[in-house]
Amino acid sequence: MKKVGLGIIGLGYIGKIHLRHCLRLPNVNLVAVSDLSKKALNEAKNIDIKKTFTSYEQLLKESNIDAVIIALPTHLHLRCAKQAAEAGKHIFLEKPIARNLQEAKEIVAFAQKNSVKLMMGYPLRFNKSFRELKTKMESGTLGDVEIAHATFISSGPFFHRAESHTPLPVPEWWFNRELTGGGALIDLGSHIIDLFRWYFGEITDIKSHLGHRFNLDLEDSAICFTKFESGTTAVITVGWFLQGYQLKIEFFGTVDHAFAQHRPRNRLLTATQMLTTGKSEFYRPHFDELQYFVDCLKNDLLPSPSGQDGLKDLEAIALAYNNQVHLD
Numbered sequence: 001m002k003k004v005g006l007g008i009i010g011l012g013y014i015g016k017i018h019l020r021h022c023l024r025l026p027n028v029n030l031v032a033v034s035d036l037s038k039k040a041l042n043e044a045k046n047i048d049i050k051k052t053f054t055s056y057e058q059l060l061k062e063s064n065i066d067a068v069i070i071a072l073p074t075h076l077h078l079r080c081a082k083q084a085a086e087a088g089k090h091i092f093l094e095k096p097i098a099r100n101l102q103e104a105k106e107i108v109a110f111a112q113k114n115s116v117k118l119m120m121g122y123p124l125r126f127n128k129s130f131r132e133l134k135t136k137m138e139s140g141t142l143g144d145v146e147i148a149h150a151t152f153i154s155s156g157p158f159f160h161r162a163e164s165h166t167p168l169p170v171p172e173w174w175f176n177r178e179l180t181g182g183g184a185l186i187d188l189g190s191h192i193i194d195l196f197r198w199y200f201g202e203i204t205d206i207k208s209h210l211g212h213r214f215n216l217d218l219e220d221s222a223i224c225f226t227k228f229e230s231g232t233t234a235v236i237t238v239g240w241f242l243q244g245y246q247l248k249i250e251f252f253g254t255v256d257h258a259f260a261q262h263r264p265r266n267r268l269l270t271a272t273q274m275l276t277t278g279k280s281e282f283y284r285p286h287f288d289e290l291q292y293f294v295d296c297l298k299n300d301l302l303p304s305p306s307g308q309d310g311l312k313d314l315e316a317i318a319l320a321y322n323n324q325v326h327l328d
Helices: 013-022 038-046 074-086 101-113 128-139 156-162 189-200 267-277 284-298 307-322
Strands: 004-009 028-034 051-053 067-070 090-094 118-121 145-154 203-211 221-228 233-239 245-253 257-261
Touching: 004 013, 004 284, 013 028, 013 038, 013 067, 013 284, 038 051, 067 074, 067 284, 074 090, 074 101, 090 284, 101 118, 101 307, 118 284, 118 307, 128 189, 128 245, 128 257, 145 189, 189 221, 189 233, 189 307, 203 307, 221 307
Parallel strands: 004 028, 004 067, 028 051, 067 090, 090 118, 145 233
Antiparallel strands: 145 245, 203 221, 221 233, 245 257
């Protein structure tokens, strides 16, 4: 059985996680990686990656690469995805799909025009606890879910400092709205909005209250009040202000309620698991989403969440930015 040839574009935080996972995925041949950082490329060489490039254009010329994982800053998504699609490579694209709706529509259109599969990187859909929550809801044991709460609070761009004993610089693009499309809402909120659309269907209304604790040009927290076509009302809270990690979801139905969370990682345990097995419990959803993507390629199936899902998520986020409420 032919292995799927993969290339990774971008070896930042999440790109390195994908790299470790690709080495452990069955039926996968990790052909090449690309990044501007010579340090990152040297680290890849040290774990026996044969082909490394500072230019992803060179990576896209590799004929035995069937698909690419794009793990670049958001402002680079459109250009890279366009070139990947034109090179005939299937695409796994990290969220958010783009920094604005026009770019998102172009990415989807390029994938369709070139007949390549496009999957969004939303690992929460592959989280065991959150999948069980969906099963419980669909079984009817909760009744109709009237209210849903989601909380996703982390250190955001400051995770470099949170996980190191010495201060490390935060990449400048993190704080440039022109490059990111927004702050905590588009960064963390895109995960929850996609997950809740998967649970409850399309969003019919959404309003936001944005926080600016750190006096940045973009929001470092957001509370969204969201209505879905199912009739469920959701309160979504996200933020970058916690030197830690909290990701929780709770449903309140007409019969019962249910709760699920993605537990904070134990750094030592996670590091040990990644070094010894190439995967960890904390990052298991990231491994499973890539395995699913590869299975879709091998079986010629359309992956989900799709580029169209990424576009709908961004539409909801754009509406939330436009519909702000102010709490005095």
